[in-house]
Amino acid sequence: MDFSSWVNTSLNLNINPPRFHEQVIKKEVENNFNSLGMRMSSSKEEPTTAMVEELKRVSAENKKLTEMLTEMCESYNTLRSNLVDYMRKNPDKDQHNSSSKRRKSESSNNNNSNAMVVYNGNSESSSTDEESCKKQREEIIKAKISRVYVRTQGSDRSLIVKDGYQWRKYGQKVTRDNPSPRAYFKCSFAPTCPVKKKVQRSVEDQSILVATYEGEHNHPHPSKMEATSGPSHCVTLNSAFPNSSAPTVTLNLTTSKKSIINDSKNLNTNIVTPQVPQNLVEQMANSLTKDPNFRAALVAAISRGALHKKQVEN
DNA sequence: CGACTTTGACCGGCGC
């Protein structure tokens, strides 16, 4: 189980469009090296060799860090799979609170790392084609459920989770298992968008908002259409989240407290533990080292820095 | 005045 493969923590480093930018960076690096080469031939060689040494050192360090990160991720994945195995072998311990059946089915949905396939497998063969199609469609929508945890200010009692989309509240209800009300939202950015969102405060920690997303957006993310759409406090790292069943990692930037992260494969993990951000760091670092855009940007930055150093020296 | 929120009523699924 490769954790990094299902948690996309790659950062969009403002590289638009990526291919074009890659080419620009490549050219820029080439130009930088060419200009360096020109100067190399014309001026003293010592700073150049020092620079080459520095570059070698940096790349060696980078390699070492990459290896360390890979190692860390591997051990994390091993631990994680052990935990999953343990949970599977001791399912009763996981369900110590015997709440309603709905909850059970919900958690079973959430535990499915490949929920769509499982749902399709469950569809009844006795029903008519039309019914089964309808059922499957509903099940697919149900399968596209993700949950995001957002820590809010203690004084903030609103049930608003800023994720960049436009939501219209259409209901609020106090549920049995949680004294705080649950708010129901529909995506109002596109009239035909089927996505719904439920927001409720966590039972364990009232300062944590639990936003449950159902379905997928049939329109682009508003923030992509309108780059600066006001102060959004909640950052969804996986920008593709709404249009895919891929999990989401969300950072809450509203407070200086430890960020709350979520991965939708772990929807029944209600307890937000302090060590989780550590994992996030690992995932992000791992993703960054694998991200060609980041690498290209890094190379460009290093070469630019080297060029600048050279110019200062001259 | 239009867009959005609030809130009580209503509906459907599920268990007993």
Place this chain on the structure above:
DNA sequence: GCGCCGGTCAAAGTCG
């Protein structure tokens, strides 16, 4: 069949 519960509707209220 009845009651409970979560989800949705829609009229009324609020706000800019």
